[in-house]
Amino acid sequence: MKTYDVAVIGSGPSGASAALKLAENGISVVLIEKETLPRYKTCGGGFVYRGRRHMPFDVSSVVEREFNKIDIYFDKAGIHLTSEREEPIISMIMRDDFDNLIVEKAKKAGITLLEDHKLKDMTFGDSIALHTSKGDIQSKFVIAADGALSPTAKLTGWEETRYLIPALEYEVEVSPEDFERLSKEVRFDFDAVPLGYGWSFPKKNHLSIGVASARRTKIDLKKHYQEYLKTLGIKNIVNEQFHGFQIPVTPREDGYFRKNVLLVGDAAGFADPVTAEGISNAILTGVMAAESIIEAKLDSKETEALFDTKLSKVLLPELKTGVYLAKLFYENEKARHFLMKMYGPRFCEAMTDVFMGERSYPTDIKSRIGEKIKGAIFDKFKI
Ligand SMILES: Cc1cc2nc3c(=O)[nH]c(=O)nc-3n(C[C@H](O)[C@H](O)[C@H](O)COP(=O)(O)OP(=O)(O)OC[C@H]3O[C@@H](n4cnc5c(N)ncnc54)[C@H](O)[C@@H]3O)c2cc1C
Structure with a gap:
């Protein structure tokens, strides 16, 4: 041997x-x-x-x-956040x-x-x-x-x-007009899936479009994907390859x-x-x-x-804080919109800093969320 x-x-x-x-x-x-x-x-x-x-x-x-540049959308609340780096x-x-x-x-x-x-x-x-x-x-x-x-x-x-969550990924070829429009933007849509999000990632000649749920609830992700295509304004699919898998989070x-x-x-x-x-x-x-x-x-x-x-x-x-933040972020849509209306641009910049590796999630997150905010969110939305 x-x-x-x-x-x-x-x-x-x-x-x-x-x-x-x-x-x-x-x-x-x-x-x-x-x-x-x-x-x-x-x-x-x-x-x-x-x-x-x-x-x-x-x-x-x-x-x-x-x-x-990244673009983050909360469609139901009419919020669009964006952030840029060198x-x-x-x-x-x-x-x-x-x-x-x-x-x-x-x-x-x-x-x-x-x-x-x-x-x-x-x-x-x-x-x-x-x-x-x-x-x-x-x-x-x-x-x-x-x-x-x-x-x-x-x-x-x-x-x-x-904790493993379900996610679907589609490699999608769209019309030249749609590709021209959608290939300019990498976007995350947090209202595309209840307790999750959708994404559109432009590759060389096609789009990687996906939907994931942050919770293992009974959910028809394929249906949410179809709806997400409408959000993206995609009418004609030239070619589409479907893949599904799990992500441990x-x-x-x-x-x-x-x-x-x-x-x-x-x-x-x-x-x-x-x-x-x-x-x-x-x-x-x-x-x-x-x-x-x-x-x-x-x-x-x-x-x-x-x-x-x-x-x-x-x-x-850092992961421990991430688990706490994910719960706060995904599990209550109203609380999320409330937070995004108050702190959306700061949230977007902070997420971008994490993506850039310039900061990680604060390990003292619970104490950082001030009593006032905590009270407002936790009481209002019964988290
Ligand atoms: C739909 C979806 C979208 C995602 N999008 C992103 C994204 O945009 N950005 C991002 O950062 N992450 C994304 N992720 C997560 C990312 O794909 C994983 O976190 C990453 O691939 C983990 O890498 P890994 O090396 O641990 O495992 P993997 O990349 O899964 O590699 C495991 C390897 O082990 C091999 N293997 C398995 N069993 C055996 C065996 N018995 N014998 C020999 N070999 C074996 C497999 O064939 C595979 O090659 C996504 C995940 C999913 C499901």
Whole structure:
């Protein structure tokens, strides 16, 4: 059985970034991916500057469009907010090209890529035996970067403690007139879905249009998508490809390390709880896992301690605040409109700062929401 220091399961942004970092530091890595690369990934493909600014190499070859401005709509309240920055707030990518670019960098750095290899089972002993659809591999550490469904986490014994929300993504070709109009704007529509939002992300020649619900209620998202097309003024669809998937928007509650397995990205539940934007934290946590193994010189206890310290420093408190903010924001439409009427431009600037990586959610959010505002919102809307 071939043996590696680290096996990374999944070649999305978290796994590919972890593999790259490890290989650059002389660690032997196998990257195991069930699909043939490059593979389609259900995703809006909006890559925020918070992620892009920290990329270890230039990604402009796979950026289809860049937007220095974002537009946020609350249609039912007649509110339109906008915000601009000098750097691209959101870069539009297609995930097959983007993810594959990171994998190619990792290959150049020396990883072994096993595509078309689906992880099926694991045996834990002195090292970990990974049983794939095309044979067995052995490694000291495993990085579970296998996304929202994370079979690796299940096989290692993690219970499901993340909150997963449903989202639909459509790759849509529209008429040249509609594309000319809609390709100028990256927009979020928070009244398009009750307890959620719709988005229109312009790519090179088509639009990625999606709808997500922040709550797992019984909801006909396809119907909301059809209505959202009307909001966008789209009459003729030239071509449309539908994809549906889930996004974990709360972190796991039972740790991120056990039996030498480290959880990163969606497998851990590290997407932003407010926006469900997951690419930047996937990359961040993939790199954190790799750095923990590198700095610990492959020592298990030390890796666990370092990974815990890195996650706990900023990310976990930030996500905790995000979960609180998401509840406040999505669960009561009237309260949301009330807040947006009072503080809309400030909210829009703050969200943009988060997208830019210039600030994160304040960890003392509850005390920051002044008593007066808290009283007004909580009493008025019975939150
Ligand atoms: C509809 C939708 C829209 C979204 N839009 C955005 C957006 O615009 N911007 C943004 O930042 N985020 C968005 N997200 C979230 C984002 O897609 C994820 O947070 C991100 O992909 C997480 O990256 P990851 O590396 O953790 O996992 P993934 O990208 O999911 O990669 C996991 C990899 O593991 C592989 N794998 C799974 N099981 C196995 C197995 N058994 N054996 C081997 N390999 C396996 C998969 O094939 C896949 O390649 C969206 C998500 C959805 C569903």
